Amino acid sequence: MKNRVFTIFAIAALSLSTVTAQKTIRLGYIDMEYILENVPEYQEASKQLDNRVQEWKVEAEAKMSKVEDMKTRLDNERALLTKELIEERESEIAYMEQQAMEYQQNRFGPNGDYMIQKKQLVRPIQDQVFTAVQQIAETRNLDFVFDRTADIGMIYADKQYDVSESVLRTIKRTANREQLESKEEIEELEKAEDRTVEQDAEITKREELVEQRKSEREAFIEAKKKERDSLKAVRQKEFEERRAKILADRERKKDSILKAREKKNDTIN
Numbered sequence: 001m002k003n004r005v006f007t008i009f010a011i012a013a014l015s016l017s018t019v020t021a022q023k024t025i026r027l028g029y030i031d032m033e034y035i036l037e038n039v040p041e042y043q044e045a046s047k048q049l050d051n052r053v054q055e056w057k058v059e060a061e062a063k064m065s066k067v068e069d070m071k072t073r074l075d076n077e078r079a080l081l082t083k084e085l086i087e088e089r090e091s092e093i094a095y096m097e098q099q100a101m102e103y104q105q106n107r108f109g110p111n112g113d114y115m116i117q118k119k120q121l122v123r124p125i126q127d128q129v130f131t132a133v134q135q136i137a138e139t140r141n142l143d144f145v146f147d148r149t150a151d152i153g154m155i156y157a158d159k160q161y162d163v164s165e166s167v168l169r170t171i172k173r174t175a176n177r178e179q180l181e182s183k184e185e186i187e188e189l190e191k192a193e194d195r196t197v198e199q200d201a202e203i204t205k206r207e208e209l210v211e212q213r214k215s216e217r218e219a220f221i222e223a224k225k226k227e228r229d230s231l232k233a234v235r236q237k238e239f240e241e242r243r244a245k246i247l248a249d250r251e252r253k254k255d256s257i258l259k260a261r262e263k264k265n266d267t268i269n
Contacts (some may be wrong), residue, residue: 028137029146030155035129036122045121053114056107063100067093130155 057110070093078086107113133145133156145156 025144026140026141026142027146028140029143029148030129030133031149032129032147033149036125038097039125042121042125049114049121050115056113060100060104060107063096063103067100070096083170154178 036046070089074089074093081089105112109115135156136142137145137156140157140217141163143158144154147155178194
């Protein structure tokens with residue numbers, strides 16, 4: 001199965017090379033199992049994991065053996081037991097068997113301890129391998145690198161062959177087409193569909209630049225408005241202070257005149 005996956009990827013890449021006359025596709029592959037077998041740190045940690053696995057297997061077998069012994073004893077003694085005792089023993093056996101099965105699942109299931117620790121063991125080596133593969137691919141101008149022992153197959157690909165963005169655009173366009181009604185909308189979508197990823201990127205860049213300039217204008221206008229409001233507030237405060245001063249002066253003059261009149265009347269009397 002793994003070799004078949006690798007073959008499919010290789011055929012696809014070779015087919016692409018025949019279409020792309022401008023550049024020949026260069027392939028490489030690794031054997032992850034061979035690499036792991038020759039990394040001392042991995043081998044030592046793998047041995048430790050194997051020892052734990054053997055301990056888990058012994059414990060799992062012991063639990064299942066105990067369940068089988070309980071079943072055998074019950075079968076031998078069934079004729080001598082009451083119905084209530086038989087049901088009690090069967091319930092206990094069912095519980096013990098369930099516990100044994102859960103133990104096996106927790107240790108060896110898809111999300112069990114063995115798989116988790118195996119992934120933790122392999123991950124540091126994989127990270128080193130992926131880093132080395134990227135460096136080698138760039139040095140040797142390789143476009144694709146595969147792992148012939150992996151189900152996924154490809155572990156490195158030159159970015160120029162990534163068509164994810166094009167696939168995403170096609171999906172979005174299909175969804176948009178289903179929502180269109182008018183002829184004008186359909187024609188506009190068809191124009192958009194004729195554009196390349198680079199053209200779309202350029203349009204997006206221009207739109208972002210327009211939006212940026214719009215934001216800058218709005219920010220400038222807002223700053224000017226705040227400046228005008230601030231200046232208006234200062235002028236309003238100065239006006240109010242002058243007005244208050246004038247009113248105060250008028251009150252003082254009025255008081256002075258009144259006092260002078262009162263003094264004059266007092267003198268006459």
